[in-house]
Amino acid sequence: MFSKKRALAGIAIATGAALALAGCAGGDAPDTAPTFDPNEKVTLDLAFWGNDVRAELYNEAIAAFNEEYPNITVNTSFLGFPEFWEKRQTEAAGGNLPDVMQFDYSYLRQYSQNNLLLDLDPYLGNIIETDPLPENILGIGVVGDVTYGIATSTNAWGLFTNPDLLEQAGVDEFAGDWQDYTDWAGEITDALGGATWGGTDYTGRIQNFEIQLRSEGSYLFSEEGEPGFDEQRLTEFWESGADFRDGIGAPQQRLEEVLPKSGFDAGITASELTWDNFGAGYLANLGIDEIGLVAPPVTKEGAKDLYLKPSMLHTISAKTEHPEAAATLVNFLVNSPKSGEIFGTNRGLPASETALEGADLDPLSQQVRDYEASIADRLGDAPPVPIVGYGTLEEKFRQLGTELGFGTITVEDAVTQFFAEMDVVLNQ
Known part of the structure; x- marks a missing residue:
């Protein structure tokens, strides 16, 4: 028992x-x-x-x-x-x-x-x-x-890649940090001529923010419900996706057109950062025999950022x-x-x-x-059980990422809105 x-x-x-x-x-x-x-x-x-x-x-x-x-x-x-x-x-x-x-x-x-x-x-x-x-x-x-x-x-956070698109672009499998990922995706986008892209704006996913914070010795939220970041840090994160939103990544309107599939699932992007159990669905929807699965970008070497x-x-x-x-x-x-x-x-x-x-x-x-x-050296302790209201904040983060993709909101306004939502959730 x-x-x-x-x-x-x-x-x-x-x-x-x-x-x-x-x-x-x-x-x-x-x-x-x-x-x-x-x-x-x-x-x-x-x-x-x-x-x-x-x-x-x-x-x-x-x-x-x-x-x-x-x-x-x-x-x-x-x-x-x-x-x-x-x-x-x-x-x-x-x-x-x-x-x-x-x-x-x-x-x-x-x-x-x-x-x-x-x-x-x-x-x-x-x-x-x-x-x-x-x-x-x-x-x-x-x-x-x-x-x-x-x-x-x-499951664990990982980077899926489409080997057929990498071959068409003449690009090797990804390995490196976040700037390397931006450069790698941009190389694919340039090589494929604008109908297919290297990836999507990774700053639309709160999990990518989380693993960066964990690399820095911080966290999204403590067990007591305190955020491990401030407005400046979130601003830096969302600003880091500007190159993806400016042409390296698939345009937000194009992503909306393929819903409920993701850009990767629909075959219009060569990579996607997500949980590693998405592979079976990707293979079925893409109609390919194999798929790449590699570690996400590194923020700080030696950090226990994954879990x-x-x-x-x-x-x-x-x-x-x-x-x-x-x-x-x-x-x-x-x-x-x-x-x-x-x-x-x-x-x-x-x-x-x-x-x-x-x-x-x-x-x-x-x-x-x-x-x-393969990522055992990057696996740390799991974070505290998500705070009350985490689901709401995760969805708000995604929605603001979509608005940033459309260009209908500035990073400054997105940060203000997220902290306002966070204040309501954490103090309800």
Whole structure:
């Protein structure tokens, strides 16, 4: 049975009064260890974010699940990441969240604090197997000494590259610092004649800012919720993307045209900085046989700027009518060797030993595993659990990056707006 560590501090999204009002609808955990009757006919709703590739993997996983549990009908639905959370907020306000949800680390505390998620502790060690999961992995889903989520996998920040476009441009694989990355991307853009670009403005992603801060011995936010940067540092970061916005990177309007794909996903950029579990979707959408995955630009040599994070978790609604069946589904999706075989590293490297053993790692999955081994000297301790409201700030950062790309806002105004939003979130 899992003996929980002290919960890591702070996390989630500021979704306002809607979630707070919904919070009174929490569910009580059973007094005795629950068991599941496999003959009971039940229907569960399962929601996740992703694309058509991930949706097909979930369909395969549910079909395998139904071979073991034919009496549990699972209805699935998926959306892009921002739309997924918009819908969850609406459902939370109405008290009708899906039974089982793929869940992001950044949103866990807000939903759990508002009693919207089921306490999973009574299911650990019986319905939900814990032996295959290291204690630090189990601790990821703990808030206030209660387990609300089970991590499926881990991943790391990396740089994906398109080898076909690099070959066309006559450019070698990337290695170097942030200025080297700008120069490298510019060389690709020049070589490819303006219809394809070297990358996109990396300053639109808060994670790139975070790894620079970590290289400098700082952080985005401390465990107490204090920012590790000031207006000047954020100004410097956003100004460093000016060359990308001035022609090296794909124009923002062109990026809008290919949504919901990214520029890299659509084949119009040769690189993208993102989490390393995006590779399977990229290969499928690009229709190529191989993809590059290398370390992101270096800010300071020898710094422990990178880290492993939970790529996602699974949670259960506190109002589910079938908690035992829902826990059975979560256990399958996290621990089953069949689930590991189906998903590979689409959700990140499986956190469960049994799921990882079941995964017949294809070349891309092995590439991800090798990549994470290759950055071992840059891997430091994971940052504190994201502060309450982190999801809101991450999305605000992205939106301001888009406006900078369109040229509809100055860096000075973007910094002012972000700090104003941060002041509201941190002091609510």
